[in-house]
Amino acid sequence: MITGGARPSGEQGRSRPVPRGASAPRSASAKVRGSAKTRARRPAEAESPYHGIHVAPLQPEHVKIRWLKDTRRCDHVRVRRHTCDCKSTIYELCHAGGLMFIRRTIREGDAQIAHETERLITARMEDLWMRLILGQAR
Numbered sequence: 001m002i003t004g005g006a007r008p009s010g011e012q013g014r015s016r017p018v019p020r021g022a023s024a025p026r027s028a029s030a031k032v033r034g035s036a037k038t039r040a041r042r043p044a045e046a047e048s049p050y051h052g053i054h055v056a057p058l059q060p061e062h063v064k065i066r067w068l069k070d071t072r073r074c075d076h077v078r079v080r081r082h083t084c085d086c087k088s089t090i091y092e093l094c095h096a097g098g099l100m101f102i103r104r105t106i107r108e109g110d111a112q113i114a115h116e117t118e119r120l121i122t123a124r125m126e127d128l129w130m131r132l133i134l135g136q137a138r
């Protein structure tokens with residue numbers, strides 16, 4: 001007797017993995033749109049073309065400028081830049097004898113109190129001038 005080779009009957013059931021737990025479509029995060037801000041009106045003086053530089057409010061961390069008494073040296077002083085005349089305190093970036101300094105004049109009524117910084121080379125004093133304008137030095 002010949003026994004026919006029995007074929008192993010393997011079940012070839014194809015089971016497709018069922019996609020499950022298909023993530024729900026993410027709700028598109030709503031873009032937070034800033035409401036149109038009505039721009040705060042700047043004070044008229046800031047827009048006036050007749051105004052000069054206004055020094056920024058003093059920053060919490062700032063360099064303290066050492067203000068010296070006005071030496072009233074009789075050398076030739078050229079004012080390179082100055083802050084706006086509308087304030088009671090005026091700062092002037094001055095050039096004299098190859099050096100620069102800042103002069104501060106505080107007006108109180110008719111009186112004027114003037115002080116000056118030490119005199120430094122142009123680059124250093126221009127840096128201090130910028131800090132003064134930005135409120136980083138006073």
Ligand SMILES: [Zn+2]
Binds near residue numbers: 045054084086087
């Ligand atoms: Zn002004």
